[in-house]
Amino acid sequence: MDQALEGQLQQILLERRCSEKLEEKGLKPTSSVIFQGPPGVGKSMSASWLARELALPLYVLDLTAVMSSLLGKSGSNLRSVLDFARSHPCVLFLDEIDAIAKRRSDESDVGELKRLVNILLQEIEDWPHKGLLIAATNHPELVDPALWRRFDMDVTFTLPSDDNVRKAITEFLGSDAHEFSHVLDFLVDSQRGESYSNIKRTINKLRKHKHIDPEGFESAVVNYLIPDAEGLSRQERISFAVKLVREFSFPKQRAAKLLGVSRDTIRKKIAEIQS
Ligand SMILES: Nc1ncnc2c1ncn2[C@@H]1O[C@H](COP(=O)(O)OP(=O)(O)O)[C@@H](O)[C@H]1O
Numbered sequence: 001m002d003q004a005l006e007g008q009l010q011q012i013l014l015e016r017r018c019s020e021k022l023e024e025k026g027l028k029p030t031s032s033v034i035f036q037g038p039p040g041v042g043k044s045m046s047a048s049w050l051a052r053e054l055a056l057p058l059y060v061l062d063l064t065a066v067m068s069s070l071l072g073k074s075g076s077n078l079r080s081v082l083d084f085a086r087s088h089p090c091v092l093f094l095d096e097i098d099a100i101a102k103r104r105s106d107e108s109d110v111g112e113l114k115r116l117v118n119i120l121l122q123e124i125e126d127w128p129h130k131g132l133l134i135a136a137t138n139h140p141e142l143v144d145p146a147l148w149r150r151f152d153m154d155v156t157f158t159l160p161s162d163d164n165v166r167k168a169i170t171e172f173l174g175s176d177a178h179e180f181s182h183v184l185d186f187l188v189d190s191q192r193g194e195s196y197s198n199i200k201r202t203i204n205k206l207r208k209h210k211h212i213d214p215e216g217f218e219s220a221v222v223n224y225l226i227p228d229a230e231g232l233s234r235q236e237r238i239s240f241a242v243k244l245v246r247e248f249s250f251p252k253q254r255a256a257k258l259l260g261v262s263r264d265t266i267r268k269k270i271a272e273i274q275s
């Protein structure tokens with residue numbers, strides 16, 4: 001996880017631990033937070049991590065579900081969820097809050113949406129300090145700014161940096177890490193710009209392949225990461241083989257076999273580049 005981000009999450013815990021000291025000075029620990037960021041970067045995971053660290057039960061409400069159920073009843077449904085969550089210390093996670101907290105310029109169902117936003121506006125500000133209200137959105141631009149301002153803290157989740165892509169891959173490889181060490185650079189290169197959850201899916205697929213078909217796994221890596229390997233021209237296959245050897249330290253023989261070119265061709269091409 002990004003350090004600044006981890007710092008913010010730790011801050012929430014720290015304020016809880018020092019809540020008495022803070023309250024003596026008329027200060028209150030953070031009790032409402034909004035998470036923003038693309039899908040698959042750890043918003044839900046962080047909500048459950050916080051609940052675990054605080055030793056509080058976690059309740060998750062997906063607001064798209066509230067909206068798709070009888071719209072006319074959304075207001076009272078939301079009310080009863082909020083009342084329940086207020087009744088005892090817990091973490092309430094309101095996922096996809098943009099589903100109801102749309103800017104009021106949105107014309108559809110204006111009356112009902114306005115009512116829902118108003119309910120939330122009242123609730124967020126005086127959320128009990130023994131509990132924690134967390135909202136999350138993939139679409140911060142859709143969220144009513146008036147609502148946004150009510151949260152004590154705003155936490156931004158981003159796609160992993162190159163460094164974190166490498167760390168995540170190593171972590172997801174688990175006990176297989178050493179067997180993938182020769183393709184690690186290649187994996188990191190190919191997963192740049194992907195979310196943690198996409199990276200995890202790719203790595204799990206490759207690990208399963210490795211255990212089911214140990215012989216064929218390298219070609220699976222290549223095929224998976226370049227799905228149209230078959231459709232590459234001869235020139236493209238040669239350049240790709242050269243790239244595997246030069247940038248990812250593949251043995252020439254392996255690269256040759258994977259891409260269906262001769263070892264000699266690769267050797268000549270590399271000599272050409274180096275001269
Ligand atoms: N920082 C991270 N480190 C390791 N794995 C992560 C991280 N963020 C996300 N993941 C993986 O991606 C999955 C989906 O993350 P999630 O928290 O549901 O994303 P979001 O709620 O942001 O869409 C998690 O279950 C976890 O496997």
Ligand SMILES: [Mg+2]
Pocket residue numbers: 040043044045095
């Ligand atoms: Mg989520």
